[in-house]
Amino acid sequence: MQEINIQSLMDVTYGLYIISSKSGDKLNGCIGNAVTQTSAEPPTIAVCVNQKHLTNQYIKESGVFSISILSKDLPRKTLGDFGFKSGRDIDKFAETDYMLGETGAPILTEYTLSYIEAEVIEQVEVETHTMFIGKIVKSDYVDQDKEPLTYDYYHNVMKGKSPEGAPTYSGGEEEKSQKEEQSEQQKYKCEVCGYVYDPAKGDPDNGVEAGTAWEDLPHGWKCPVCGVDKDQFFPLEAKVTSEEEDKAGSDLAKYECDVCGYVYDPAEGDPDSGIEAGTAFEDLPEDWVCPICGVGKDQFTKIED
Numbered sequence: 428m429q430e431i432n433i434q435s436l437m438d439v440t441y442g443l444y445i446i447s448s449k450s451g452d453k454l455n456g457c458i459g460n461a462v463t464q465t466s467a468e469p470p471t472i473a474v475c476v477n478q479k480h481l482t483n484q485y486i487k488e489s490g491v492f493s494i495s496i497l498s499k500d501l502p503r504k505t506l507g508d509f510g511f512k513s514g515r516d517i518d519k520f521a522e523t524d525y526m527l528g529e530t531g532a533p534i535l536t537e538y539t540l541s542y543i544e545a546e547v548i549e550q551v552e553v554e555t556h557t558m559f560i561g562k563i564v565k566s567d568y569v570d571q572d573k574e575p576l577t578y579d580y581y582h583n584v585m586k587g588k589s590p591e592g593a594p595t596y597s598g599g600e601e602e603k604s605q606k607e608e609q610s611e612q613q614k615y616k617c618e619v620c621g622y623v624y625d626p627a628k629g630d631p632d633n634g635v636e637a638g639t640a641w642e643d644l645p646h647g648w649k650c651p652v653c654g655v656d657k658d659q660f661f662p663l664e665a666k667v668t669s670e671e672e673d674k675a676g677s678d679l680a681k682y683e684c685d686v687c688g689y690v691y692d693p694a695e696g697d698p699d700s701g702i703e704a705g706t707a708f709e710d711l712p713e714d715w716v717c718p719i720c721g722v723g724k725d726q727f728t729k730i731e732d
């Protein structure tokens with residue numbers, strides 16, 4: 428039997444979607460990349476949803492699902508809610524604009540290019556997942572001016588990292604020391620989505636080389652995650668200082684989640700998890716987890732000044 432190089436599967440290209448369904452009056456949905464058209468006449472579409480997901484349960488109960496085709500301006504918070512949290516714990520549609528489709532399944536009316544609604548005609552249990560094949564009963568545009576959110580964009584831009592093997596990555600010593608030097612430069616954080624512009628990394632996906640200072644960003648540069656202008660950014664440390672003055676008067680370090688990019692800011696704490704403003708990362712309880720994706724403290728990296 429031939430060896431499986433699991434990394435090859437990472438080369439399969441995908442879009443990102445919110446797959447939604449209902450159970451009675453209850454609505455739920457989750458982020459999914461496993462979506463594909465299966466036939467043209469009649470038009471059918473398949474989605475693969477983990478058997479443990481609430482969305483899977485709802486599709487089985489109602490026999491319908493919708494697919495909202497996501498756009499690049501999807502905020503991290505929405506991605507976190509739909510992609511890392513379960514509808515068993517939160518009401519995902521409480522803070523999202525949506526409409527009910529013909530099937531009664533919810534459809535996002537923001538961050539969405541188009542939607543598709545389907546009735547299940549076949550379902551196959553495949554190890555951990557169920558493949559639902561649906562006959563398309565309705566589909567339409569929501570906002571065609573948007574750009575589609577791809578899995579690649581999610582990995583490489585929203586997480587703000589250059590993976591090993593990418594042209595922007597080098598583990599060489601020369602570049603390491605160059606980076607250390609450049610990391611002295613001021614970082615700026617997006618007020619809207621939390622993306623941090625780090626001069627040491629630049630914004631290679633948008634043609635901005637590593638080492639480009641904030642002041643030298645090209646005219647018209649926008650936040651690569653949510654698309655807002657430069658005037659919606661604030662200097663990272665300056666903001667901390669003013670918030671600290673307001674709140675606790677401390678100068679504590681921030682930590683970024685390696686998995687989803689969430690930044691723990693001691694000046695804000697994590698009130699939803701009962702963590703007060705002014706709590707240092709080191710003082711977080713050992714069982715504290717990332718409020719977006721749920722990983723432990725050991726998956727966080729200190730944001731250096």
Ligand SMILES: Cc1cc2nc3c(=O)[nH]c(=O)nc-3n(C[C@H](O)[C@H](O)[C@H](O)COP(=O)(O)O)c2cc1C
Nearest residue numbers: 457458459460461476477480481482510512513514
């Ligand atoms: C980028 C991304 C892609 C995902 N793709 C899928 C997928 O194709 N199928 C799936 O079952 N879950 C996928 N997930 C995981 C679910 O969205 C996630 O587990 C969700 O919290 C399930 O929510 P639910 O229990 O409310 O249904 C993906 C998550 C992310 C962040």
